[in-house]
Amino acid sequence: MKKIAIVLLFTSFLIPAMAQSPINLGLKGGYSNSKLVTDMNAINEGSVDNYHVGAFARVTLGRIYIQPEAYYSSKGGTLEDMTNSLPEAVNSFDLKTIDVPVLFGINVVDKGVLKVRANAGPLFSFFTDKKLNGNSFNDDTIKDNYFGWQYGVGADFMFLTLDVRMENSSGDLYSGPYIDSDVRSKSVVVSLGIKLL
Template sequence: MKRIFFIFSLVLCSVIGHAQPIFDLGLKAGLNNSKVSLDINDYSEESITKMHWGAFARVGVGKVYVQPEVYFTRKGGEFKDVGEMAAEFNYKSVDVPVLLGVKLLDAKAVDLRVMAGPVFSFVTDNDADKFNFLEEQYFKDRYTALQYGVGVDVLFLSLDFRMEHANKVYNSPELEAKNRTFMVTLGFKIL
């Protein structure tokens, strides 16, 4: 058993020793296409498009990396009742994703990546007071979500396409709401 552990340790050190370290730091901005889904039948939901901006880091070895980020974003959705009266709900948050990624193509000028991981969202503002069927005390001031997607790096530019599925952002005894967001982000590597 000790020999197997010793051989495994030598092989692992050899692989890590030959792998190139990854360290990137940059700024990013992009568009969100967000939709808040309600669990009642009286309203239909429509998506809205908002923006996000922030910073990212990428740290890893070889083709595997961890990508923590922080960005400021606006999300929400549009609701239509049976009378076709539209109302738009927006909220602002600070999102902190921690993504695990793998480079599928690792060339000198172009990298193709896949990534997934949790997102921790901290709501800073919402416009719930505009709706007679939503009560502000039931909006969560923080929630978690799951993000996954693909990305491509060309020289110092980084382009990501991601989906985000959030847990409940609103939870009252009568109503639950969840957020789903598609994101397109362009990043600029500083380091």
């Protein structure tokens, strides 16, 4: 009984301290739905469900904050040629990346232990593994990194964080023959995090 009382007492002091600290560090992970998109009408774009895990830091300056993150992410998709003009009708992509977004945000609602946030910022993404199934693409036709953007909303409750974001690459990921069109990455990212500091 004494141990439980000590833990509850410690937690009652820790949570307000975490809520008031201008610097937070934590771990996060979650679900993502991603696909590759082109501007070609004859290509059918398919999405895949994946995951991400990593860490974040947040520096709060009044109502605004800066939040750099780094996480390992699985993404990809399918591109299906509806005209069969490509060497293989369906090409699937299983891509692994290290993603480094730097988000700038504002606390829209700040009620002590509950915060509702909006944020946006640049994303730097580096491929660590590229598995492609299809004759139109191979490892050499997908670039090694790309620049993009993330934007979305989030909420904090005590030491827990929840984020829902859109992610778009800003440059062409494809550098090979057969397709005279930009190929870009697009994702919906949902993550749950815990503040350790």
